[in-house]
Amino acid sequence: MSEGGVLTTRSLGPLEAIRAFGVVLGGPIVLVAAAVASTVALARDLGARRLPPRPALLGVLATALYACVVRPWHLRWGTNADDAQRVLPGDELLPMGGTQIRHAVTVDAPVHVVWPWLAQIGQDRGGFYSYEWLENLAGCQMRNADRVHPEWQHREPGETVHLHPAGGLRVTLFEPERAIGLDGWGTFSLEPLDPGRTRLIARGGVPPGVGAAAYGVLMEIPHFLMERRMLLGIKERAEAGKSGLFASTPA
Numbered sequence: 001m002s003e004g005g006v007l008t009t010r011s012l013g014p015l016e017a018i019r020a021f022g023v024v025l026g027g028p029i030v031l032v033a034a035a036v037a038s039t040v041a042l043a044r045d046l047g048a049r050r051l052p053p054r055p056a057l058l059g060v061l062a063t064a065l066y067a068c069v070v071r072p073w074h075l076r077w078g079t080n081a082d083d084a085q086r087v088l089p090g091d092e093l094l095p096m097g098g099t100q101i102r103h104a105v106t107v108d109a110p111v112h113v114v115w116p117w118l119a120q121i122g123q124d125r126g127g128f129y130s131y132e133w134l135e136n137l138a139g140c141q142m143r144n145a146d147r148v149h150p151e152w153q154h155r156e157p158g159e160t161v162h163l164h165p166a167g168g169l170r171v172t173l174f175e176p177e178r179a180i181g182l183d184g185w186g187t188f189s190l191e192p193l194d195p196g197r198t199r200l201i202a203r204g205g206v207p208p209g210v211g212a213a214a215y216g217v218l219m220e221i222p223h224f225l226m227e228r229r230m231l232l233g234i235k236e237r238a239e240a241g242k243s244g245l246f247a248s249t250p251a
Contacts, residue, residue, distance in 0.1 A: 024138060028218045035063040074224040078104040078231070083201055089179040090187035091203070093172050098208035099215060101186065101223070104201045105231045109238040111190050114198045115177045117234045117241075118188055120145065120152035123162040129233025130226045140164045146237065155180070198238075200231055 038059025045052040079102045094100075107114050120126035126145035128135070135142040140163065155161065155174045161182055162168035173181030179189040186204025193199055206212040215223075 024222055025218050028221055031221075032217055034059055038063065071220070074220070074228075075100070076102050077224065077228060079201075080104075083199070086191060086201070088187065088189040088191070088201060088203065089175055090173045090181040090189070093181055094186060094203060095205045095207040098212040099206040099220075101204040101206075102202070103224075103227055103231060104199060105235050106193065107198045107200055107235045107238050108196065109198060109241070110196055111177050111192050111198045113241055114190055114200060114234065114238040116148040116153060117237050118180060118190065118200070119154070119176070120149055121161065121180070121230075123164060123168065125149070125152040128226070128230045129237065130229040134226075138164070144233065148241070200234060202227055202231060 038056045041056035042052045042060050045056070083102065083104050117126070117129070121128055123135075123140055123142055126149065127142050129144050132142050132144050154176075155171045157171050157174060159171045160168045161171060169182040169184050171181065172183050173179055173187060177190065179187055181187040186202060189201045189203070191199040191201060206215045
């Protein structure tokens, strides 16, 4: 809800909360249940010296493929050796150990064209340029911007970037044309590659322990899918703005 142009936080009703968590966690819960059921069935049949059913074998193989191949790939999607060596603003804010998340994309546009799109992220502003229909299925009331809004180009540390009308994440870092940090998510940084290209790098992490385990089971896949789409959404808008398809205005 907006009052005087400022988004106000409200509490979720029971049905809204069920819908939001169902949309976010429903898919991972189904996948985890299938993996557990397949593993239990395989172990039971092998223990009884019976040939396991094909669905159990396929389920265990799929689980192993995800753990050994797919998961390492999506935790480092788009990154290269140069990205790993970069020291970026906000690195000191990220947890040590645990699950490390590194995503990146090259944008064929200069930093001053890319930055305004990154600066205005938030449900209360330009959206997150991700799967709007899915976010709205969870009740986010999201509307992704297709133009730069000059009035949305600044945040203060401590300010809340809304993910949903019910709340959001605190800004930990805001360096114009350089980086944004969100508590509980991570950092988004811009690194110029040359006068016409920019590296957009997202870094995050989850401390070791129960939290990392829960994140790995329930949130890794949704986080990857939405953040990947977000980075590509910024890339598409910045590159289109450079070619004049959107009315973008440098900050």
